[in-house]
Amino acid sequence: MSERTASGDSGRATIRDVAAQAGVSVASVSRVLSGNYPVSEELRRRVMKVVQDLDYVTNAHARSLAGGGTPTVAILINNITGAAFTHVAKGVEGAASLRGWLSLVGTTGDDPERELALVNLMRQQGVAAVILLGGAYDYDEYQLRMARFARSLDAAGSHLVLVGRPPLEGDVPATTVDYDNEGGAYAMASHLLSAGHRRVLVLPGHAELTTAQGRLNGARRAFEAYGVPFDPKLVLHGPYDYEHGYDAVEESLRLGLDFTAVLAGTDVVAAGAMQALRAGGLRVPEDVSIVGYDDIPLASQLTPQLTTVHVPYEEMGRVALRAVASRRETGTGRRKGGDGDHVVLGTHVVVRNSVQPPPVS
Amino acid sequence: MSERTASGDSGRATIRDVAAQAGVSVASVSRVLSGNYPVSEELRRRVMKVVQDLDYVTNAHARSLAGGGTPTVAILINNITGAAFTHVAKGVEGAASLRGWLSLVGTTGDDPERELALVNLMRQQGVAAVILLGGAYDYDEYQLRMARFARSLDAAGSHLVLVGRPPLEGDVPATTVDYDNEGGAYAMASHLLSAGHRRVLVLPGHAELTTAQGRLNGARRAFEAYGVPFDPKLVLHGPYDYEHGYDAVEESLRLGLDFTAVLAGTDVVAAGAMQALRAGGLRVPEDVSIVGYDDIPLASQLTPQLTTVHVPYEEMGRVALRAVASRRETGTGRRKGGDGDHVVLGTHVVVRNSVQPPPVS
DNA sequence: GCCGGTGCTGGAACCGTATCCCATTGTTTC
């Protein structure tokens, strides 16, 4: 009873405890556990027995200090409850755990200061990559911030991945996984236009948000392509939430604006808009058609089911992680300007039941 | 140019690089950065200058090996896209980052094997606590599994927290944060009964899921209290998803079952049920009333807005983390049987627009 | 029977940081 085992100890058992109790060297225990070196069967059995008895697990911190260790990716997200980015997170986490990687998660709450703090925190953790999710504000300063992040992480042997954000200009060591945001909006608006709608209430999102800008541009281009005048008075900016959808439509009805369809920047916004239309005594889609964007589960759970743009969020998450993994396997990855630094996934319209031709006046 | 700075180095800069370039000792740099030891202003400036130049951050692994380090909590969840548990995660992460703690996240996909693997992985990481989210199956084996987890984590200086799961029996070192599941179901069913409904289609969830059992029990108790016979043929088990809600109602209509209200085990199930009722030509709530459970955002986004049971998910997350934090501050925490090992939060009915008295036949 | 492999094991040197303990210097006190 002279040796100190884990039985009465305050902390956890160490590899030294295992080695002592099994009567072998520390090096041997390490080899048995990592299994990357020939070890006799007899020794393996003895060590494993003690490992079981002591319920020993290796200290991940020590392991990664010494070289090995399981890679970890950091997922940084504005708001963890947003359905769209939850799906990206699912894609990342799924692909990560498939490889035995770990996922750290942090929320920024749209606060650049907090974003910086988190990126630094993750850098301390020595993560394989920092994956930033969600649209970004303020295009000018954004480029500078991100470029700094990218270089900083790169210098520390990590890597920056931008998902659903605009790519970085110039020779910056970062990967972008994007979707055809503007194309989706173009297709969605075209769908409304070809159904005969001419006056469409557009709720693209915050004017400063890059995704909102893209969606607005796509819609505008569709109007041009159809030769339909685009009325700026029918564009209402605001946050991507239910309340904004409701309030915007309520206000529009109050003002007596003339429109036969609503092009919402998000499925959640569309849900709010739909509710407000009903509250105003209008039927969907008989009186007013409505479309969303994102294709989150909510879209198919509304009544009527929402015609929307499908964005492959989960796939984006998987692609992001795959990019990190392959870059890590192929050494430091292809240098500047190679393909694979900017992946753009396709979007497409999902037709459900929320669009009809406008009523004859 | 003889010293090796971070400029051309492959890895990140170490504290030694900083010390060398600043011409001070390693110990001094450590003290400047941690700030828990008196240091002259001159030294501080010199060190900080180099830290800025080299963009140095401390290695978190080395730090936690040496004693310090930022605490980390692990959030283990069945499915990251479930709205309810996303809110718990938000509560945990928010409270964690408020204290400067980190949050690891892992998904189990309802697989016990994977759950075990993740708990061990987290134990390796030396997390302050492992927080397990979501209902559990198989009550018998569950107790054994969890007890083993609890002791194993406890021995390693960590701690097990169960959120929204049944508490552990006996003297097991674990904390449970729960909500009044059965009470909520009781209140919800009472609401329907007092509106005059007598024949209610009940969709409690999977028969083996503990939350489903609680909700079913609560409903049954309410029927007894009202002296209304409870018809087992009106109870349909199934998963907590939209499809089940839809299919169950569709099937019931096809069979010509007689009911005037639907008591869904979840808001999402209610959404599916609502859709199916509409598809069957029934109006909600004029022909059939419907209620949910959880009070996720979806509930107020449906038309009509859903009367449901509010579960304080985000608060549960905060409470869980607070329990871990306080236990860590007050040493090893109060031993066995003390209060605070099992917290039960209240639930309440949120009345919206999906319930009316049954139509006169 | 001796020598060069081959296969397995142990000792020791790291990984990057925090902190204990001791040395040095400047300041106060009698």
Add this chain to the structure above:
DNA sequence: GAAACAATGGGATACGGTTCCAGCACCGGC
């Protein structure tokens, strides 16, 4: 003016692993 003291810097060690290097035993070939 000497001694006790506070303030601050540096050297060494510990944290718990991995891995290089050396050593030992055993093997077959000549």
